[in-house]
Amino acid sequence: MFDRIVAGYAGDQAGRDSIALAAALAALLGSELTVVFPYQPLLSAVPAEADEERVREEVRGLTAAIEVPEPTFHWTPSSWPIHGLHEMARYEEAQLIVFGSAREGMADHLHVDAEDARNKPA
Secondary structure, eight states: OOSEEEEEOOSSHHHHHHHHHHHHHHHHHTOEEEEEEEOOTTTOSSOHHHHHHHHHHHHHHHHTTSOOOOOEEEEEOOSSHHHHHHHHHHHHTOSEEEEEOSSSSHHHHEEEEEOOGGGSOO
16 A cells, blocks of 8 residues: 655654654554655754764654664755655655644644655656
8 A cells, every 4th residue: 555654753743743653554554664854964063874863763762662664764954844755755656745743733743645646657
């Protein structure tokens, strides 16, 4: 159904919710998971590798109780993280994007966007 899932993570509650949902779906469906996180190389005093390791540790903590294979990780320099998610989903040919929202209620934190199969090239 969904061979590859792309999820956004920024370390906030919406990102934690996004990872929890994406990991649960990946485990249930046997999907590969890619985590996309924001990183501004020109503005950061931390090297990309160090920031990625921090994100890996946080995601491991969030997914410890879920039997999901180790996700792949990619950073995006996009000032609009949703653009980075869409770009990575297109590149990875993902069928599902999971991302969080900046709103306050739990129902407002989770969004699932399934790629419309009609938009895929034949």
